[in-house]
Amino acid sequence: MKELLQMRGISKQFGDFYANKKVDLTVYEGEVHTLLGENGAGKSTLMNILIGLYQPTEGEIYLRGKKVHIDSPKTAVKLGIGMVHQHFMLVEAMTVFENIILGSTHDTSLFIKKDQLKKEIQELADKYDLDVELDKDITDISVGAQQRVEILKALYRGADLLILDEPTAALTDLEVKGLFQIINKLLSENKSVIFISHKMREVLQISTNVTILRAGESIVTVPRSEMDGAKLANLMIGREMVPSVYKKIKAEGPSVLDLQHISYHKNSKHNGLNDVTFAVHKGEIVGIAGVDGNGQSQLAQVATGVLKPEEGELDLESEAISVFDPLAFIMDNVSHIPEDRNKMGLIGDMSIEENLVLKRTKDPRFSVKNGLYLKKKEIREFAEEKRVKNDIRCTSVEQETRTLSGGNQQKVILARELDGSPELLVAVHPTRGLDIGATSFVHDTMIAARERGCGILLISADFDEILKVSDRIVVMFEGQIMGIYSGENPPIDEISLAMAGK
Amino acid sequence: MKGKVKIVKVIIPVISILIAFVIGGIIIAGLGKNPFEAYAYLFSGAFGSSQKFAQTLTIACPLIFTALAAAFAYKCGVFNLGGEGQFIIGAVTSIFVCLKLGVSGAPGILVSLILGTLMGGVWGAIPGILKITRGLNEMIVSIMLNYIATLFMGYVYTNSLREGSTPQTAAIADNLQIGRISDGFRVHWGFVVAIILAVVLAYIIFNTSFGFKIRAVGMNPMAAKFNGFPVKKLILSSFVISGAVAGLGGSIELHGKQFRLMSGFGQGFGFDGVAIALIAQLNPVGAAVVAFFFAVLRKGSSTLQTGMKVPSSVVDIIQALVIIFAVGGTVLIKKPSVQKLLNRSKNDKVSGKGAEA
Numbered sequence: 001m002k003e004l005l006q007m008r009g010i011s012k013q014f015g016d017f018y019a020n021k022k023v024d025l026t027v028y029e030g031e032v033h034t035l036l037g038e039n040g041a042g043k044s045t046l047m048n049i050l051i052g053l054y055q056p057t058e059g060e061i062y063l064r065g066k067k068v069h070i071d072s073p074k075t076a077v078k079l080g081i082g083m084v085h086q087h088f089m090l091v092e093a094m095t096v097f098e099n100i101i102l103g104s105t106h107d108t109s110l111f112i113k114k115d116q117l118k119k120e121i122q123e124l125a126d127k128y129d130l131d132v133e134l135d136k137d138i139t140d141i142s143v144g145a146q147q148r149v150e151i152l153k154a155l156y157r158g159a160d161l162l163i164l165d166e167p168t169a170a171l172t173d174l175e176v177k178g179l180f181q182i183i184n185k186l187l188s189e190n191k192s193v194i195f196i197s198h199k200m201r202e203v204l205q206i207s208t209n210v211t212i213l214r215a216g217e218s219i220v221t222v223p224r225s226e227m228d229g230a231k232l233a234n235l236m237i238g239r240e241m242v243p244s245v246y247k248k249i250k251a252e253g254p255s256v257l258d259l260q261h262i263s264y265h266k267n268s269k270h271n272g273l274n275d276v277t278f279a280v281h282k283g284e285i286v287g288i289a290g291v292d293g294n295g296q297s298q299l300a301q302v303a304t305g306v307l308k309p310e311e312g313e314l315d316l317e318s319e320a321i322s323v324f325d326p327l328a329f330i331m332d333n334v335s336h337i338p339e340d341r342n343k344m345g346l347i348g349d350m351s352i353e354e355n356l357v358l359k360r361t362k363d364p365r366f367s368v369k370n371g372l373y374l375k376k377k378e379i380r381e382f383a384e385e386k387r388v389k390n391d392i393r394c395t396s397v398e399q400e401t402r403t404l405s406g407g408n409q410q411k412v413i414l415a416r417e418l419d420g421s422p423e424l425l426v427a428v429h430p431t432r433g434l435d436i437g438a439t440s441f442v443h444d445t446m447i448a449a450r451e452r453g454c455g456i457l458l459i460s461a462d463f464d465e466i467l468k469v470s471d472r473i474v475v476m477f478e479g480q481i482m483g484i485y486s487g488e489n490p491p492i493d494e495i496s497l498a499m500a501g502k
Numbered sequence: 503m504k505g506k507v508k509i510v511k512v513i514i515p516v517i518s519i520l521i522a523f524v525i526g527g528i529i530i531a532g533l534g535k536n537p538f539e540a541y542a543y544l545f546s547g548a549f550g551s552s553q554k555f556a557q558t559l560t561i562a563c564p565l566i567f568t569a570l571a572a573a574f575a576y577k578c579g580v581f582n583l584g585g586e587g588q589f590i591i592g593a594v595t596s597i598f599v600c601l602k603l604g605v606s607g608a609p610g611i612l613v614s615l616i617l618g619t620l621m622g623g624v625w626g627a628i629p630g631i632l633k634i635t636r637g638l639n640e641m642i643v644s645i646m647l648n649y650i651a652t653l654f655m656g657y658v659y660t661n662s663l664r665e666g667s668t669p670q671t672a673a674i675a676d677n678l679q680i681g682r683i684s685d686g687f688r689v690h691w692g693f694v695v696a697i698i699l700a701v702v703l704a705y706i707i708f709n710t711s712f713g714f715k716i717r718a719v720g721m722n723p724m725a726a727k728f729n730g731f732p733v734k735k736l737i738l739s740s741f742v743i744s745g746a747v748a749g750l751g752g753s754i755e756l757h758g759k760q761f762r763l764m765s766g767f768g769q770g771f772g773f774d775g776v777a778i779a780l781i782a783q784l785n786p787v788g789a790a791v792v793a794f795f796f797a798v799l800r801k802g803s804s805t806l807q808t809g810m811k812v813p814s815s816v817v818d819i820i821q822a823l824v825i826i827f828a829v830g831g832t833v834l835i836k837k838p839s840v841q842k843l844l845n846r847s848k849n850d851k852v853s854g855k856g857a858e859a
Contacts, residue, residue, distance in 0.1 A: 304728070306727070306728060325730075326727060326728060326729065326730040327730035327731070327732065329730075330729075330730040336728065338728050343722070343724050343725065344724055344725050344728040345725060345728065346722075346725060347718050347721045347722045347725050347726070348721070348722060349721045349722075350717070350718065350721060354714070358718065358729050359729050359730060361711035361714045361715070362711045367710075367711055370711070371710055371711025371712060371714075372710055372711075373709055373710065374709055374710065374711065374714065
């Protein structure tokens, strides 16, 4: 097979953070090359570099052996690289035909030669068995059909290399079958496809070669024929066990959070909970392992009172809860490090000190008469104390939190959430996007909270993190609990299979 | 950083006003008049004597109320464009109290103002309730309610409370009029109420737990929800308070200046209030200052017209330009490149990771 694309030593740096680090990727003509990796592994960054949205900090790109410089999406299209984004880029109020010719440079005459263009496009669609109705409005066709429009759009612009970003995420099983037929047809015409996914079954079904990305680095490229599900899962999450620096404990105390047969949007595989039962005890860390988007967000929101479960019982410190409201949970000493620190955790336009007292503006420490007057001096002193203690790097505690780095933002949230002594801490992706220093600070802080008797529910897509700090590991897949394992000498093979739904 | 932001918030309106005056001056010069002379007329019209100055303050009074109303709702991230309707409902309530309930004297004024405030709050609650329960767009609902209020007021002065052949209500009794500060300085005490209210609202917004939560919801409702704030309740209370402030304004305008309802009462005050609130960067005390500035333009424009034969619409142009530049300036400082410029000196001082997002 002839080599089509080679990306050599691609690095992309955002501030101190490497989204891609020395990534190598080679794609041959007529193959499906899968990029496999967790969220945040650097797949999207790499593809954005390939289609000219980002410029790499380092590295070179070769197309058919010639070095190319892709400085804009336009250049990428000219070079025959087309991308179908996970969220389609279609104008909903326009017809299929209008969407396909939108911005194309086939016909530069003043008036659109509709009939002729339509004929061309229909021929192209027939050639690749793409079933589309050119005169329908985008809003009137199914998601699967919209995807075919996107593929046709890319082919019409002359794409030889088609990037499909999580193309099966929104499709039904039947539509996935249809998509795979289309992909096979493309291959037979010597086109190449880069397939981005973390769904193991589909990856095994369609790929020719698989490149695994982890933490921004390309770990290895392997032919599909040499792989099976367990091997891939191991590679994706990182097989070698990092010796944990933290002592694992076996908590015997009472439970602080007890979930019994909790369900929420049961039938949604990726955004629901199906009969979830487990408990978090006083002074232990329970880690939820699983590929992102298997109900973890919903679990965190149920455990913090943001969502009300449809079935089942939730106990906080052995008392059944009936009111699901974040404030009620906060009153019950539940703290929350939410998954999106900017959207859910911090008021970005407020200062560090204001964010630190966000939940406590009626606390007698910071206000007179139940919030009638805020004691600015006491708030300042409190903020200064937390700044020093948590090493929050800032010009002053008056700085707005949106201008802080991710690590420092997380330190602000940690300081707020662990102030007082919470009985339960729900931490979701607490170290996502953080550098090593900030990560170990977060872990140390969590362990210290555990020692004080706080029960911690840790939800993370980073398997290393789960292994490192969890006393018990609960594996989730499609909203269900697949198994509960001890955090001491956990059976990694078994867990990685459970994460893949086996 | 924060000190800098505060300075920027003062500088934007000031620069906007200056640029607007320069462009206004060019227009006046284009009309063949001397702009400096024209502006001298404008300001002498507004400040020339204690009588003129008092009139300027009287014009500012209702604008302060509607601007405070708009600013408070904006602080909570919702857009109350219904200031005019709430203002009118406050006045309509008061005229009923004065003409139908048989009240008199200071207690009568007090009852009338309180009921006017309450009804303004009720009028403001309508878009709030529809927003939090049904997700209706509060801007559209509040604008629609303006029409209802205006037409209802029309019904009142042409039918139910009409006096004589002209379409207007009877005037309220002399003893129900709000008094003047002094005979030489004929500003009614309502103006003082407006200033006190501005200070009180500023205190609430910046120094209480309630105001803190209002601001937090305005800046990031999702994070506010995750941190246990009753987001919907806060949004509704911001609407009620906003409406109540406008309603009180209408009530005071009736008792202090107009004394009766007729066509055109309150017209345009709602939207002027919104513009003033925006120029003042939503700061209540700033809103009072900008409302005063608007009043200066209004008062001065008639002097300009009579003294210089410069059409008063030139002043409308200046007012519009101030709005455009102030809003533009607010957007401009949010641009990354401008932010970088503003942050540069800070980064020079502190090396390291502090500022990187």
